[in-house]
Amino acid sequence: MRDIIVPIGICVVLPVMLVWLVTRVRRNEIDKKAEVMIKAIESGVTIDSDLFKEAPKKRKSTKERLLNRLIYGCAASIIGVGLTAFGIVLWMTLENDTYAPLLICGGISLAVGIALFIGFFVGRKMLEKEIEAEEKSMEQE
Numbered sequence: 001m002r003d004i005i006v007p008i009g010i011c012v013v014l015p016v017m018l019v020w021l022v023t024r025v026r027r028n029e030i031d032k033k034a035e036v037m038i039k040a041i042e043s044g045v046t047i048d049s050d051l052f053k054e055a056p057k058k059r060k061s062t063k064e065r066l067l068n069r070l071i072y073g074c075a076a077s078i079i080g081v082g083l084t085a086f087g088i089v090l091w092m093t094l095e096n097d098t099y100a101p102l103l104i105c106g107g108i109s110l111a112v113g114i115a116l117f118i119g120f121f122v123g124r125k126m127l128e129k130e131i132e133a134e135e136k137s138m139e140q141e
Helices: 002-043 062-093 100-126 128-140
Strands: none
Touching: 062 100, 062 128, 100 128
16 A cells, blocks of 8 residues: 555655645735735825836856856766765675666766766857856946
C-alpha cells in the first residue's frame, strides 16, 4: 500500500498543494489591496491608481546573468565531483551496485556544471561589447 501512496502523494498531491498555496497567497494579497482601496474610497481619500500594479521586475544586466552562470557552474561542478568521488569510493569498497546512482547523478551534475562554465566563457567573449555598453550607460545615469 505504501508503494502506491507515496508516489501518488509526491506526483499528484504535492504539485496540487503548491499551486493552491500560490493561488491563495495571490488572492489574499489582492483582497488586502481591495480592502485598502475600499477604505480609502469610503473615507474620501484620493486613490493611487498604481496600487494594483505589480512592481516592475528589475532586468538583470548581461554581466549579472553571466556571473550567475559562473556561480551555478561552480556549484554544479562541485556537487558533481563530490558525488562522483563518493561513488568511486563506494565502488572500490563495496561489492554491490549502490554506487551506480551516485556516479550517474554526479556525472550529470558535472556535465551541467561544465556546460555552464563553457556558456560563461563563450558568453563573456561574445558579449564583451554589450557589457561595456551597459556599464557606460549605467555610469551616465
